[in-house]
Amino acid sequence: MNPIIDIQNLDVAYGDNVVLESIDLQVQAGEFLAVIGPNGSGKTTLMRTILGLVDPLRGQVYVFGQQPGALGALRSRIGYVPQLMTVNFQFPVRVSDVVLMGRYGKLGLFHRPGRTDREATRRALEQVGMAELANRQIGQLSGGQRQRVIVARALVSNPDLLILDEPTTGTDAESTESLYELLHRLNDEEHLTIVLVSHDVGIVAQHVDIVACLNRRLVAHGRPAEILNSETLSCMYGDEAMLFGHGAIPHMIVERR
Amino acid sequence: MEILGYTFMQRALLASTVIGVVCAVIGVYVVLRGLSFIGAGIAHASFGGVALGVALNLNPLLTAVVFCVATALGIGTVSRRGHVSEDTAIGVFFASTMALGILIIGLQQGYNVDLFGYLFGSVLAVTTEDLVISLILALIVIGTVALLFKEFLFISFDPEMAEVVGLPVTPLYYLLLTLVAVTVVLSIRVVGIILVSALIVTPAAAAQQLTDDFVQMMILSVAIGVGASLGGLFLSYWLNIASGATMVLLATAIFFASVGFRRLRGASI
Numbered sequence: 138m139n140p141i142i143d144i145q146n147l148d149v150a151y152g153d154n155v156v157l158e159s160i161d162l163q164v165q166a167g168e169f170l171a172v173i174g175p176n177g178s179g180k181t182t183l184m185r186t187i188l189g190l191v192d193p194l195r196g197q198v199y200v201f202g203q204q205p206g207a208l209g210a211l212r213s214r215i216g217y218v219p220q221l222m223t224v225n226f227q228f229p230v231r232v233s234d235v236v237l238m239g240r241y242g243k244l245g246l247f248h249r250p251g252r253t254d255r256e257a258t259r260r261a262l263e264q265v266g267m268a269e270l271a272n273r274q275i276g277q278l279s280g281g282q283r284q285r286v287i288v289a290r291a292l293v294s295n296p297d298l299l300i301l302d303e304p305t306t307g308t309d310a311e312s313t314e315s316l317y318e319l320l321h322r323l324n325d326e327e328h329l330t331i332v333l334v335s336h337d338v339g340i341v342a343q344h345v346d347i348v349a350c351l352n353r354r355l356v357a358h359g360r361p362a363e364i365l366n367s368e369t370l371s372c373m374y375g376d377e378a379m380l381f382g383h384g385a386i387p388h389m390i391v392e393r394r
Numbered sequence: 395m396e397i398l399g400y401t402f403m404q405r406a407l408l409a410s411t412v413i414g415v416v417c418a419v420i421g422v423y424v425v426l427r428g429l430s431f432i433g434a435g436i437a438h439a440s441f442g443g444v445a446l447g448v449a450l451n452l453n454p455l456l457t458a459v460v461f462c463v464a465t466a467l468g469i470g471t472v473s474r475r476g477h478v479s480e481d482t483a484i485g486v487f488f489a490s491t492m493a494l495g496i497l498i499i500g501l502q503q504g505y506n507v508d509l510f511g512y513l514f515g516s517v518l519a520v521t522t523e524d525l526v527i528s529l530i531l532a533l534i535v536i537g538t539v540a541l542l543f544k545e546f547l548f549i550s551f552d553p554e555m556a557e558v559v560g561l562p563v564t565p566l567y568y569l570l571l572t573l574v575a576v577t578v579v580l581s582i583r584v585v586g587i588i589l590v591s592a593l594i595v596t597p598a599a600a601a602q603q604l605t606d607d608f609v610q611m612m613i614l615s616v617a618i619g620v621g622a623s624l625g626g627l628f629l630s631y632w633l634n635i636a637s638g639a640t641m642v643l644l645a646t647a648i649f650f651a652s653v654g655f656r657r658l659r660g661a662s663i
């Protein structure tokens with residue numbers, strides 16, 4: 138079967154600054170992939186390239202067999218949770234309106250949202266535990282609650298591919314755990330393909346099938362147990378990083394100078 | 395109410411209502427998307443368009459439409475493609491189009507009084523031809539917004555996500571700028587080039603103080619816009635003062651009342 142995402146020999150640059158180099162990465166249908174790496178290692182850029190928001194300098198990217206710019210209606214099969222939502226929170230929209238926007242691509246130009254769209258909105262808000270706050274104005278939520286609304290917006294179109302860029306920034310331990318539970322369930326039961334960007338090596342090792350370690354280049358790619366060793370970590374975080382097992386959860390420590 | 399019997403007054407009433415509605419509707423997107431300065435820039439550009447129409451002996455509203463839409467798209471393109479910020483692009487176009495208008499007028503023989511009507515507005519001098527042009531333009535604006543209501547909302551709120559879900563964000567943005575330009579032109583006969591952007595921004599800004607719901611904001615904005623333009627029309631007629639200025643000051647008064655109302659309500663919660 139063809140991979141959902143197929144990246145071949147990809148370079149990406151902002152002006153003269155090459156931030157991704159020689160990336161080769163395939164994501165198969167039903168895979169749960171985590172992309173980890175230090176700040177500025179190009180994780181967000183990689184996601185934005187997959188979504189067609191940034192153009193490659195060299196190399197090929199295919200999503201559902203198409204180049205990101207030519208996805209057309211296939212776009213509505215992708216759900217995206219951006220790292221930062223740069224919107225005006227004074228905007229007069231309610232939580233349910235924001236989530237409903239996730240279906241606009243599927244609806245197409247000129248069409249008004251109907252019963253099924255509202256039903257999907259309600260379901261997505263329930264999945265992230267935000268159903269009670271559906272009528273709140275978006276600015277009247279806490280940071281963690283906003284983050285959950287954005288996850289709901291990514292889920293509302295029933296995507297086949299879900300891309301999350303550090304979705305647990307600012308959420309408490311309980312919401313973080315329930316988000317991972319939800320992602321597990323969607324991955325297992327609905328065969329949803331998930332690409333998750335994260336900082337937390339420990340959490341990632343516990344939850345995902347495959348890890349990609351990024352630091353401008355793809356440093357390592359494989360099952361967490363196989364690749365999360367001191368060699369890859371020092372390649373990403375420097376020689377001071379090391380990994381130790383503590384129960385079932387591997388931890389990483391970085392020595393401070 | 396015998397003044398309603400005069401045809402000039404009937405034309406003025408109709409024209410005021412139309413611009414009250416259209417400015418208020420477009421104003422909601424202008425306020426929420428942060429396009430107020432673009433609105434002012436386009437309004438000043440219309441001076442060049444009007445001057446061109448007068449010089450070429452064409453209907454100035456028609457030349458102004460072409461001129462303003464071109465300016466709006468120019469501002470959009472330069473700020474998206476070039477290495478200049480949006481407000482710099484506006485600053486450049488703003489002054490140059492106005493300067494062009496002044497040059498064209500300078501080349502004209504004699505003194506053209508009619509231009510003052512466009513600068514400051516004169517609702518009682520609206521001709522049937524002006525009215526027909528305004529009505530057609532208004533129908534185009536309102537019809538387009540009715541069709542693309544949810545798309546304009548999404549690109550105003552979160553353009554990047556709108557792109558991700560597959561909306562044609564850039565064409566929609568240019569279309570929105572075009573609608574702002576058309577709204578400016580259809581309003582200048584009544585409120586004048588100098589004041590038109592206030593009539594676009596103020597009712598929507600007042601409405602925003604009163605609600606957290608997008609549809610309610612739209613409805614309130616229209617109510618305030620029509621109230622200000624009709625109220626301003628009658629007040630200016632009875633007090634024999636400038637109509638465009640009265641409309642704008644009435645809208646401003648409503649805006650401050652709304653700000654006060656929001657503070658009172660906030661204090662009582």
Ligand SMILES: Nc1ncnc2c1ncn2[C@@H]1O[C@H](COP(=O)(O)OP(=O)(O)OP(=O)(O)O)[C@@H](O)[C@H]1O
Binds near residue numbers: 174177178183
């Ligand atoms: N819009 C931009 N213009 C220019 N350079 C950029 C832009 N966005 C990112 N960069 C640069 O590209 C590099 C990679 O950035 P990116 O945001 O992809 O990193 P990241 O791995 O997501 O980091 P973080 O963990 O902090 O989110 C950084 O060096 C950054 O300075």
Ligand SMILES: [Mg+2]
Binds near residue numbers: 181
């Ligand atoms: Mg990032």
